[in-house]
Structures are given as structure tokens and as C-alpha cells.
Amino acid sequence: xxxxxxxxxxxxxxxxxxxxxxxxxxxxxxxxxxxxxxxxxxxxxxxxxxxxxxxxxxxxxxxxxxxxxxxxxxxxxxxxxxxxxxxxxxxxxxxxxxxxxxxxxxxxxxxxxxxxxxxxxxxxxxxxxxxxxxxxxxxxxxxxxxxxxxxxxxxxxxxxxxxxxxxxxxxxxxxxxxxxxxxxxxxxxxxxxxxxxxxxxxxxxxxxxxxxxxxxxxxxxxxxxxxxxxxxxxxxxxxxxxxxxxxxxxxxxxxxxxxxxxxxxxxxxxxxxxxxxxxxxxxxxxxxxxxxxxxxxxxxxxxxxxxxxxxxxxxxxxxxxxxxxxxxxxxxx
Amino acid sequence: xxxxxxxxxxxxxxxxxxxxxxxxxxxxxxxxxxxxxxxxxxxxxxxxxxxxxxxxxxxxxxxxxxxxxxxxxxxxxxxxxxxxxxxxxxxxxxxxxxxxxxxxxxxxxxxxxxxxxxxxxxxxxxxxxxxxxxxxxxxxxxxxxxxxxxxxxxxxxxxxxxxxxxxxxxxxxxxxxxxxxxxxxxxxxxxxxxxxxxxxxxxxxxxxxxxxxxxxxxxxxxxxxxxxxxxxxxxxxxxxxxxxxxxxxxxxxxxxxxxxxxxxxxxxxxxxxxxxxxxxxxxxxxx
Numbered sequence: 019x020x021x022x023x024x025x026x027x028x029x030x031x032x033x034x035x036x037x038x039x040x041x042x043x044x045x046x047x048x049x050x051x052x053x054x055x056x057x058x059x060x061x062x063x064x065x066x067x068x069x070x071x072x073x074x075x076x077x078x079x080x081x082x083x084x085x086x087x088x089x090x091x092x093x094x095x096x097x098x099x100x101x102x103x104x105x106x107x108x109x110x111x112x113x114x115x116x117x118x119x120x121x122x123x124x125x126x127x128x129x130x131x132x133x134x135x136x137x138x139x140x141x142x143x144x145x146x147x148x149x150x151x152x153x154x155x156x157x158x159x160x161x162x163x164x165x166x167x168x169x170x171x172x173x174x175x176x177x178x179x180x181x182x183x184x185x186x187x188x189x190x191x192x193x194x195x196x197x198x199x200x201x202x203x204x205x206x207x208x209x210x211x212x213x214x215x216x217x218x219x220x221x222x223x224x225x226x227x228x229x230x231x232x233x234x235x236x237x238x239x240x241x242x243x244x245x246x247x248x249x250x251x252x253x254x255x256x257x258x259x260x261x262x263x264x265x266x267x268x269x270x271x272x273x274x275x276x277x278x279x280x281x282x283x284x285x286x287x288x289x290x291x292x293x294x295x296x297x298x299x300x301x302x303x304x305x306x307x308x309x310x311x312x313x314x315x316x317x318x319x320x321x322x323x324x325x326x327x328x329x330x331x332x333x334x335x336x337x338x339x340x341x342x343x344x345x346x347x348x349x350x351x
Numbered sequence: 352x353x354x355x356x357x358x359x360x361x362x363x364x365x366x367x368x369x370x371x372x373x374x375x376x377x378x379x380x381x382x383x384x385x386x387x388x389x390x391x392x393x394x395x396x397x398x399x400x401x402x403x404x405x406x407x408x409x410x411x412x413x414x415x416x417x418x419x420x421x422x423x424x425x426x427x428x429x430x431x432x433x434x435x436x437x438x439x440x441x442x443x444x445x446x447x448x449x450x451x452x453x454x455x456x457x458x459x460x461x462x463x464x465x466x467x468x469x470x471x472x473x474x475x476x477x478x479x480x481x482x483x484x485x486x487x488x489x490x491x492x493x494x495x496x497x498x499x500x501x502x503x504x505x506x507x508x509x510x511x512x513x514x515x516x517x518x519x520x521x522x523x524x525x526x527x528x529x530x531x532x533x534x535x536x537x538x539x540x541x542x543x544x545x546x547x548x549x550x551x552x553x554x555x556x557x558x559x560x561x562x563x564x565x566x567x568x569x570x571x572x573x574x575x576x577x578x579x580x581x582x583x584x585x586x587x588x589x590x591x592x593x594x595x596x597x598x599x600x601x602x603x604x605x606x607x608x609x610x611x612x613x614x615x616x617x618x619x620x621x622x623x624x625x626x627x628x629x630x631x632x633x634x635x636x637x638x
Contacts, residue, residue, distance in 0.1 A: 072442070124622060127629045131386050131445050135577050138388065139621065142574040146614040153611055259570040263453055270446065301461060308453030315446045316436050 033184055037177045046176045052288035053183045054248060057190050057241035059269045059280030061234035064194045067275045068203060069230045070210035071129075075121050075137040077265050078144045079235045080242025081257035083114030087243055088161035088252055089154055096165070103167035111239045118235020122228040129213075141262045148254040160253030164246050183244055187281075190237045194277055197233065206230055260304065267311040273323035282322050356485050358607040359600065364492040366599025367499030368558050370592055372572050373579040374506065375550035377591045380580065381523045382543040384441045385434065388448040390551055391573030392455035395566070397422050397552025398559035399463045402470050405556075411473040415556045419549040426548030430541050452569070460566055467565040470556065495561050499595075507588050519543065575602075578617055582624040584631025593632055 037045045062076045087110035096103055121140055125133050148155040169178050197203050209216040209223045217223050246252050255261075264287070272283020287307065294306045314321055320328070376390045387393075397418040405414030429451060437443040472491045479487040510516035521529045522539060530536040558564060558572070575598055583594020598617050605613035624632060 124625055127625045131441050132581075134442070134445055135386055136581060136621075136625070139574055139577040139581065140618075142570050143578075143614055143618055143621075146571070146574070147612075147618075150614050151611045259573075260456075263449060266446075266449065267453070302457060304453050305457040308450050308457065312433070312447060312450030312454065315443055315450060316433060 030188075037180045042176060045180050048288055048292060050176070050180050050183050050248060052284045053180075053187045054241055054244045055265070055268060055288065056281045056284035057183075057187050057244065058238050058265055059272070059284050060187075060190055060194060060277060061238040061241070062265060062269050063272075063274060063277050063280040064198070064237070065230060065234045066269070067277060067279075068198050068206050068210065069227060071125065071227065071230070072134055072266075072274065073121075073125065073137045073231070073234075074134060074141050074262055074266060075118070075125070076234065076238045077242075077262045078141045078257055079114050079118045079121065079238040080245060081144065081148075081252070082117040083110045083239035083242035084246040084252045084256070085148070085155060085161070086110035086113035087246055088164050091164065092161065098165035099168050101168060103165065107167055107243055110243055111236060114239025114242060115232050115236040118238065119228060119232040122231025122235070125231065126224050126227040138262075141257070142259050145254050145258045145262075148257060155254075158254060160251065160256070161246075162251040164250050164252065166247040179248065183248075186240055186244065190240060191277065191281070194233075194237065198277070202226070202229070264307065267307050269321075270311055270314055271321050273321035275320060276323050276327075279321055279323045286322065353485065354607060355604075357488075358603045360485065360488060360492070362600035362603035363496050363596075364561065364599075365603060366595045367495045368554060368561060369572075369575050369579055369599055370499045370595035371502060371554035371557060372551055373576040373591050373595055374502070374588065375547040375554065376576045377580050377585065377588075378550070379544055379547035380585055382519055382547075383540050384439070384444075385448070385544065386441065386445040387547070388445055388573065389429075389452040389455060390448075390576055391569030391571070392452040392459070393422050393426065393548050393551045394555040394558065394572045395564060395569040396425075396455060396459060397555030398468065398470075398564040398568075399459060399555075400552065401556030402468045402559055402564075403463075405470055411470070411560070414470065415553050418552040418556045422552030422555075423545040423549035427541050427545040430544040434544075435537075452573075456566070456569060465566055467563050468559055469563040470559040472560050491561055495557060498557070503588060503592055510588070575617075578621050580631070582620055582632060584634035587633050590631050590633035 036049060040049070058076055058080050061079070062073060065071045065073050065076075087106055090106045090109055091103065094102070094106065096106065121137070124140070125136055128136050148160070149158055151157065166179070169182060198207075205216065205221050206226050208219075209221060209226055213223050245256070249256075268283040268287035269280055270283070271286050272281065273279030290307060290310065291303050294300075294303045298306060318324060372390075372394055376387060379385055379387050400421045401414035401418035404417035405411050408414070433447055433451070434444050437447060476491045476494050478490050480490050480493065482488050510520060518529070518534065518539065522536065522543075526536050555564065558568070579591060579594035579598050581594075582597060583592070584590030597620055601616040601620050602613060605616040628634075
């Protein structure tokens with residue numbers, strides 16, 4: 019246990035001094051971007067590992083928060099530097115969590131692979147809606163020139179944004195880890211393992227699952243907000259099927275059934291896409307990512323973290339079972 | 352009134368397309384329990400192959416056959432080499448098809464580019480006919496409706512009366528038993544997967560003729576097929592037909608009367624179906 023804390027401290031120290039040493043592209047284009055992906059990915063690995071629910075809606079939830087921020091900022095006519103932008107950010111966070119609760123209420127009517135189908139439909143449908151709707155979503159073009167809320171002490175620039183992202187990523191990771199060890203987290207795992215038994219013990223299974231969706235949604239919304247602040251724009255292409263599947267791909271690369279799989283996966287995915295542009299050309303990035311994803315699903319579902327754990331401990335990961343259809347069948351029949 | 356009738360006819364046209372495409376999806380799902388997320392990509396590939404073959408040979412029918420054969424062959428290979436590795440873990444199979452779809456989308460983009468393709472219909476389907484109350488309506492679109500009706504009836508007939516049909520129904524209900532009776536279930540799985548993919552590919556050619564195809568249509572047809580089978584019910588022809596009808600009508604009526612919210616109407620359908628009948632409107636009872 020102490021060794022783990024030492025590792026954590028070393029990693030944190032490295033992350034803290036990193037922007038002082040690395041060139042700007044490596045701070046912004048690699049580290050910050052992969053941390054934003056990691057936050058959205060965390061919400062998926064949380065749902066997958068503790069809830070047994072693989073949702074393809076996490077980018078959609080991030081997108082509702084991003085769109086929410088863009089729409090509210092535009093309607094209120096707020097300019098850069100206005101501290102009210104933080105209130106808007108909070109409102110957008112709530113919009114994202116609310117959207118996640120609604121999606122969750124719909125999704126828990128199904129399990130396993132049906133849940134995957136349903137959330138895929140919701141994700142693609144949201145992108146279609148964003149493309150068609152001009153009243154709020156501004157259609158194909160979406161929103162550009164989205165401003166960031168002012169950081170404390172008037173800090174700005176890529177390094178300040180890197181630290182903001184790092185702090186929020188750590189907060190999300192620590193928060194989800196804490197939740198997974200709380201009463202709620204254990205109840206969620208009990209429901210994942212045997213919904214019927216948990217129900218007969220008096221747990222309200224649907225309510226727990228919906229709450230897990232909402233919680234993961236809040237985390238995804240944090241990622242969505244950081245993304246629009248970083249990019250400065252949001253459009254239907256940001257929430258379309260390609261980026262939606264990229265979130266799944268990076269989580270499977272890192273390990274879908276452990277929280278930190280999202281961290282490892284996001285970094286590996288980002289490095290892969292950055293280097294692939296030089297290696298095979300920008301137009302074949304999806305080909306490469308898709309092939310890596312396919313290879314991993316052919317051999318295991320634990321991804322990189324699973325392989326590492328397997329090599330170092332040789333013990334079976336406790337309580338990290340993938341959702342099985344038998345379980346799904348027993349809970350629906 | 353006229354506008355309403357035309358939207359209903361348009362709704363029936365897209366419903367026919369959705370039905371043909373979704374029936375391939377439903378067939379594969381019913382027999383193999385594989386949720387084929389590469390469904391949209393296979394639709395698009397079928398359309399592209401059909402377009403290229405029809406242009407090379409000058410025959411629309413040959414285009415449909417080439418698309419069917421090409422994609423069926425590809426699907427058989429994918430099933431044998433990749434999907435079987437999941438050992439019937441249907442969740443992993445679904446993930447695998449997502450990977451396959453990603454790869455296919457990239458390859459198709461580099462093969463056929465980002466253009467929009469529209470295939471010319473055979474000459475005997477060109478032109479329009481005079482209909483009461485509506486005026487002139489495209490012959491081609493009526494033909495698509497007739498084709499979907501014909502295909503639906505043919506599939507219903509084949510599944511309920513022929514030997515192969517009863518084998519498939521037996522496989523949907525209990526594959527272990529079917530295997531114990533001495534039938535080669537694994538070979539049947541490959542065959543059904545290939546046939547399902549072939550039907551999807553053929554519907555891609557029809558889609559390229561009646562409407563048009565371009566990158567992005569794969570996501571659209573995947574979405575509608577998912578909604579069609581969730582709303583209508585998995586693994587029944589009647590359910591697929593009803594789901595396609597509802598989704599097609601909701602989409603086209605929505606496009607006519609409130610274009611910027613058209614896509615929400617299909618979602619209202621989806622939400623209502625899940626809220627009141629999560630097993631689908633017409634289901635086989637047990638699942």
C-alpha cells in the first residue's frame with residue numbers, strides 16, 4: 019500500500035513539473051488533450067467496471083454540457099473574463115448531469131449488449147439532432163469563439179489550462195475512486211453481479227443504476243466543458259459517431275474494466291494518433307485505432323492495464339467481471 | 352391534405368428501405384445473437400460496390416448481385432476469422448463489429464472518397480405515375496415499397512414453410528438442441544451471417560438508387576436499424592416491419608411539419624416503446 023502512495027506521489031510530481039520542461043505542443047496537443055479524453059473516458063470505465071454498463075453516451079453527455087455552456091454564454095452575451103462564466107459553467111454541468119440521468123432512466127430498461135445498442139442510438143441521434151436544429155444548436159456549424167471563464171489570479175495560457183485540467187482530472191479520479199468504495203459503490207457492484215439478488219435484499223436496482231449514470235454524467239460534463247474551453251468551438255462533428263467510438267476505443271485500449279484504464283488508454287490513444295499522422299498519414303488514423311481496438315477485443319477485454327496486472331501479479335482481478343449475458347438475461351426475465 | 356399524403360408516401364418509401372436494411376440486421380441478431388454494429392458500414396459498402404459494378408457492367412441487377420455476393424463473402428470471412436474468437440460472448444462480438452465498422456469506414460473513405468453517389472435506376476423503373484389525390488409520384492419509389500412488401504412476404508413464407516426456414520427458427524429458439532440433432536450449427540451461423548450481410552448490402556444498392564449514399568449514411572442506417580429493432584421487437588419479421596413503418600412515417604412527417612426537430616420524433620417513439628414495451632411492440636414472448 020505504501021508503495022502505491024509513493025508511485026502516486028512520483029506521478030503527481032512528474033505531472034506538475036511536466037509543463038515547465040516540455041515544449042508547448044507536448045503540453046497542449048498531447049498532455050492536455052489526452053487528459054480531457056481521460057476525464058470523459060473515466061466516466062465510461064466507472065460505469066463499465068462498477069455498474070457493468072458499457073454506455074456509448076458519455077461523449078454525448080459531455081457534448082450536452084459543452085453545448086449548454088455555448089448556448090447559455092451566447093444568450094447571456096457574456097464576454098471573456100466575466101466571472102459569471104463560472105455560474106454558466108455550473109449550470110452546464112447540471113445540464114450534463116441531468117441529460118445523463120435522463121439517458122440513464124432510459125438505458126436501465128435494458129442490460130448488456132442491448133444497453134450498448136440503445137446508447138449508440140441515443141449518441142447518433144443526438145448528433146443528428148444537433149445537425150438539424152438551428153434554433154438552439156445552430157445546425158452544421160455549431161458554436162465558435164467560446165470563451166473560458168477567468169482563472170484565479172488572472173492566469174491564462176496553455177500552462178495554466180494544463181494545470182486546471184490536471185486538477186479536475188485528479189478530482190474526478192479521486193472522487194470516483196471514493197464513490198466506488200462507499201456504500202453506494204458496493205451496492206452498485208452487488209447489482210452488477212446479481213441484480214435479482216440485490217433487489218431481493220431490498221436495494222432499488224434501477225435507482226442505483228440511474229444514479230451511477232448521473233454521477234458518471236457529471237464527470238463526463240467536466241470533460242465536455244474543458245473540451246469546449248480548449249477548442250473554443252463545438253459542432254455536430256464533435257459529438258458524431260467517430261469521436262463517440264473513439265472514447266470506447268481508448269477505454270478498451272487502456273482497460274474497460276478498471277478506472278485507470280481510461281487514464282492509460284487516453285494517453286496511448288493520443289500518442290497513437292499524434293505519431294500515426296507522421297507514420298501512416300492523417301487519413302488512416304481511424305484504421306490504425308480501429309485495428310488496435312479489434313486486436314484487443316480478439317484477445318482480451320482488459321486492455322493494457324489488464325495485461326500489466328496479469329504480468330505483475332498473476333492473480334485474477336477481484337470483482338472486475340465483464341458484463342455477461344447470463345446476468346443480463348436473469349435480470350430481465 | 353396533398354402535402355400530408357405525399358409525406359405519408361415518402362414515409363412509406365424510407366420505411367421500405369429501413370425494413371429491407373433492418374431485416375438483415377434482425378436476421379443476424381435472431382440467429383447468432385450478434386448485434387452487428389458494422390451494419391451501417393456494410394450498407395454503405397454494398398451501395399459502393401453496387402454503384403461501381405453497375406457502372407462497369409451497365410446493369411443495375413448485376414450491381415445488386417455483386418453487392419450481395421461481395422459483402423456476403425466479406426462477412427463470412429469476418430465471422431470465421433474474427434467473430435468466432437469471441438466464443439459466443441455476445442458483448443465482445445458487438446465490440447468487435449464496432450472495430451470492424453471503424454476500419455471499414457476509413458477504407459471506404461480512401462477507396463470511394465467523400466462524394467455523394469446516386470445510382471441510376473433501370474429504365475423500366477424511370478418516370479412517374481399519376482395517383483389519385485396526390486398527382487405524379489416517382490415510379491421508382493413505388494417500386495421500392497412493392498419490393499419491401501414482396502421481400503417481407505417472401506421471408507415470412509420462407510421462414511414459416513420451408514425446411515431451411517424451420518431450421519432457422521429452430522436455431523433462434525435453441526441452438527444446442529439443433530446441434531444435438533446433428534445439424535452443423537456453426538456452418539449455419541456463418542451462412543446466416545453472410546446472408547444477413549448480403550441483404551444489408553443489397554439494401555445499400557437500393558438506397559443508393561432511391562435516395563443517395565455518401566460517408567455518414569452508414570451512421571444513419573445503423574441508427575435507424577437499431578431504433579427499428581428496438582421499437583418493433585427483436586427477431587420477428589412483423590416487428591421489424593412495424594418498427595420500420597413507424598420510424599419512416601415519424602421521420603418524414605417530422606421533416607414536413609417541423610424540419611429542425613425531425614430527428615426528435617423517432618426518439619419519442621424509442622422512449623415510448625422502451626417505457627411501455629421494453630421487449631418491443633411485437634416480440635416472441637421469451638428472449
